[in-house]
């Protein structure tokens with residue numbers, strides 16, 4: 190292996206090009222030959238002018254110039270060369286005579302890169318050229334990368350700085366790159382000292398920064414911080430500063446070098462992302478993630494300090510109805526308004542808290558207090574510290590009160606109520622999950638008991654939760670196993686002393702016990718089981734009606750209670766027709782009872798069915814009348830036949846004057862609309878008399894009979910009513926006789 194490669198390639202693999210300038214023809218030829226032999230590409234020139242002319246057409250990588258030439262010599266040529274664009278940094282090797290110190294000095298003065306003593310040691314010359322080429326390439330690289338760095342720093346809004354410690358007490362010297370100056374809104378060459386820089390930082394932040402800088406300097410530690418600055422024209426930016434200490438050869442810290450970067454946009458983007466991850470985009474409230482995070486922190490604190498915390502689960506009542514009726518846009522508007530009101534009920538902080546809670550002050554945990562959205566129409570209020578449960582109940586009451594005002598969305602006013610379950614740490618759970626679950630249990634208890642209220646969790650409710658599950662699956666089986674039975678309660682016309690019909694009331698024969706409807710109908714309605722149960726009810730009522738037609742020789746209209754869900758089924762009328770058809774009875778043998786509340790709330794859905802029922806001759810009675818919020822004006826337009834005064838008013842009869850006032854109003858109204866009126870829950874002769882006096886002759890209640898199984902009712906009819914042995918409307922003036930003449934009462938219930 191020779192010590193010279195056969196070619197002299199540049200890094201990109203191309204052989205290096207040399208312009209060789211010498212007036213000595215023999216020397217020129219020999220040198221050219223020797224260098225070609227060593228892999229260089231050579232162009233020859235015999236003088237300065239010729240060399241410059243060649244450069245107009247061809248660009249070498251290096252120029253070798255004989256210093257001494259007639260006419261334009263090497264020095265002049267080099268000096269000219271340096272004025273040409275593109276040749277400022279071209280490596281130039283000046284060939285000088287041995288020990289010609291003056292030439293060497295001159296060569297550097299005119300801008301030559303290096304010199305070489307003329308000789309025939311070609312290998313040395315080639316070596317020197319290669320060295321020149323390499324360093325030229327490195328310089329070029331450096332220049333390029335510096336340009337790139339500058340561009341990159343500009344793009345990244347970043348620049349570098351250098352700070353030298355000054356005399357004791359002085360602020361030292363701060364040197365900033367052009368890019369760094371730009372970060373602070375300054376032009377290239379402008380000066381920005383440390384004091385001027387600090388003045389860009391506003392008030393409190395400046396004091397903090399100075400404190401930080403003092404600490405960093407005292408320990409010669411690394412500096413890394415974000416600094417808010419206010420630039421000319423009031424532009425607010427956030428500048429990230431990062432710097433490392435520099436030391437002299439004795440290990441003494443002499444200053445810092447570092448970078449500054451405008452991170453305002455990145456910060457904004459980060460904040461945005463953090464908001465998205467932690468806040469509900471619709472309402473702007475903390476989302477589930479953020480809530481759980483806050484609750485965990487709050488529980489940690491409560492554990493340490495030994496105090497209580499509370500979690501309120503807030504669920505809107507019947508939101509689905511509104512959403513379905515109004516559409517999602519109005520539903521969203523409504524949620525936004527609800528969120529706004531909820532926010533006003535707690536000391537709410539909208540700050541993104543993750544990783545940002547530092548133990549500042551003794552009550553920092555208070556900042557965790559929030560109301561957030563779990564999703565849908567479910568909200569949570571976190572109270573990080575409560576004195577006792579009444580504290581939490583007060584907030585719950587505030588929420589209920591806040592909902593009272595109607596909300597205007599979708600072109601109408603809506604009253605939205607909420608059911609609230611409360612769980613207290615540590616009593617009702619030690620973890621977020623336990624508290625959430627128990628608040629949920631309490632919330633469902635509220636829903637069960639009529640909504641629009643708040644309830645504390647209690648372990649008893651838990652038991653009920655399990656019971657409910659068991660009940661639900663048992664109820665499923667009850668339908669399949671024919672465990673449902675109907676009892677019948679007569680409806681009596683006291684004036685004619687006649688039974689005008691019966692109401693079918695469902696019971697569940699579960700093992701040895703008879704489960705009352707209040708214990709399973711609400712659950713059946715919730716689960717949807719009420720639909721198949723009602724279909725069974727229709728068939729069973731039709732069957733019984735037919736059976737009585739046969740055994741009694743007369744038709745007893747059977748009233749059946751219909752839940753609202755059955756009206757949502759478009760084939761209700763077909764179901765009825767099928768039932769009456771199957772047993773060959775008239776459709777008018779069945780009468781549907783629908784509660785006033787259900788009817789009025791779902792008027793639009795129910796109306797078409799009501800009209801069709803009317804057409805086929807099935808009458809409709811409005812149950813529990815007076816408890817709903819009937820717009821009385823509507824009542825006249827409805828295809829209904831009967832209103833059934835709620836037993837609450839009957840109970841009040843003779844006790845408060847209001848009771849009879851309401852009843853006479855209902856009677857007057859019904860009469861004017863041509864509707865029948867019946868009173869239910871009649872338990873005493875006093876009530877019977879009073880109702881009769883007010884003009885209501887149709888009644889139902891324990892006074893006449895409890896609901897009875899079909900065979901017992903039939904027996905009751907045969908003994909009590911059909912022979913008319915018992916006067917229904919007697920001279921009921923004996924005050925002691927109030928409870929006495931109960932007809933067949935107490936046998937069942």
Ligand code: C2E
Nearest residue numbers: 694695705706707710750751752870871872890891892896
């Ligand atoms: P409702 O439709 O208002 O039925 C009248 C309730 O009052 C019945 O209770 C009945 O036993 C009771 N009652 C009758 N006379 C008196 C009285 O003099 N004093 C008092 N305090 N109460 C009296 P029950 O049978 O326990 O039914 C309760 C509720 O369950 C019913 O109220 C109805 O809403 C529902 N329900 C009963 N059976 C069915 C059914 O087959 N289907 C549907 N969907 N709901 C039913």
Ligand code: CA
Nearest residue numbers: 692750782812
């Ligand atoms: Ca009823």
Ligand code: CA
Nearest residue numbers: 812813835869
């Ligand atoms: Ca009723």
